[in-house]
Amino acid sequence: MNVLVTGGAGYIGSHTSKLLKKAGYVPVAFDNLSNGWAEWVKFGPFAFGDIRDEEALSRALTGFKIEAVIHFAAKAYVEESTRLPEVYFDNNVNGTISLLKAMKRAGTKTLVFSSSCATYGNAQTPTIREDHPQAPTNPYGLSKLMCEQVISAAAPVLGLRYAMLRYFNVIGNDPEGEIFERHEPETHVLPNLVSSAMSGGSFCLFGTNHDTPDGTAVRDYVHVMDLGQAHIRAITELSARERLVSNVGTGAGTSVRELLAIVEKELALRVHVEEKPIRPGDPPRLVADDRYLRTWFDHTFKSAGQAVREIAATSRARA
Numbered sequence: 001m002n003v004l005v006t007g008g009a010g011y012i013g014s015h016t017s018k019l020l021k022k023a024g025y026v027p028v029a030f031d032n033l034s035n036g037w038a039e040w041v042k043f044g045p046f047a048f049g050d051i052r053d054e055e056a057l058s059r060a061l062t063g064f065k066i067e068a069v070i071h072f073a074a075k076a077y078v079e080e081s082t083r084l085p086e087v088y089f090d091n092n093v094n095g096t097i098s099l100l101k102a103m104k105r106a107g108t109k110t111l112v113f114s115s116s117c118a119t120y121g122n123a124q125t126p127t128i129r130e131d132h133p134q135a136p137t138n139p140y141g142l143s144k145l146m147c148e149q150v151i152s153a154a155a156p157v158l159g160l161r162y163a164m165l166r167y168f169n170v171i172g173n174d175p176e177g178e179i180f181e182r183h184e185p186e187t188h189v190l191p192n193l194v195s196s197a198m199s200g201g202s203f204c205l206f207g208t209n210h211d212t213p214d215g216t217a218v219r220d221y222v223h224v225m226d227l228g229q230a231h232i233r234a235i236t237e238l239s240a241r242e243r244l245v246s247n248v249g250t251g252a253g254t255s256v257r258e259l260l261a262i263v264e265k266e267l268a269l270r271v272h273v274e275e276k277p278i279r280p281g282d283p284p285r286l287v288a289d290d291r292y293l294r295t296w297f298d299h300t301f302k303s304a305g306q307a308v309r310e311i312a313a314t315s316r317a318r319a
Helices: 011-022 054-063 078-083 085-106 139-158 189-199 224-237 256-267 304-318
Strands: 002-006 026-031 046-048 068-071 110-116 161-167 169-171 202-206 221-223 243-248 272-276
Touching (some): 046 054, 078 085, 085 139, 110 224, 169 224, 202 256, 224 243
Parallel strands (some): 161 243, 169 221
């Protein structure tokens, strides 16, 4: 099966493409390289294009005889979205609409959408079930919720089978080191923690007065390879059902201070911390209720410690 991976040159898209190839699929990366890397497209063909470009999408879908789409392409920085909301709505929502139009033209009937726990907003319960109210606290989360709504409304008309995977905080690298997390600038907490520990530089800890046990934000950290496997499993699930809406998380929360302690323990290094104010739109706690996930994705998730060791190994190999 040929699978179009929008955002296939990015962090999650490239890792998922590697897993798709291993599973016998042909991943076709669709990316404009605004946040991706051409050298990460090494597991299948590359179709260059912007997610808002219906014609480019249509050419890719028909030219590569695509049977399913995994839709990662999006702008995905919470803080940036509070400063540039119009950019996020244009890229994420209009891009999804363009993709649906192109899929209609091409007759492609299977879509796995990369949604987000950011659609829930502030958690009203210790862990978040799929039926938790969706009240995003930032434009990024709102854009993902709007995409969900567009897909849900269009699917019956288009005859579309779809999955919407609301995943939590993604960490880790390809354990073989072939690809790895790479953003410029890097805003994600774990690579910045590891980098600070290994370089002796400062780590900026945003928010020490959250309403959490130690005052720092609590998140459910999901390894990127586990997340990629969930997307592949969702394609299989859609052969037997028309709709799948699910969290992808471990069901366990880790605070930033706890993550810092894991990094220091695994690397036997100290991290110099600079405390900063809470970033706009940053909820105090986001942890998945994973009970429904485990009904269709029977999987053992990697630990944060494993992710730390993999990131450190990749960093040393690149040094």
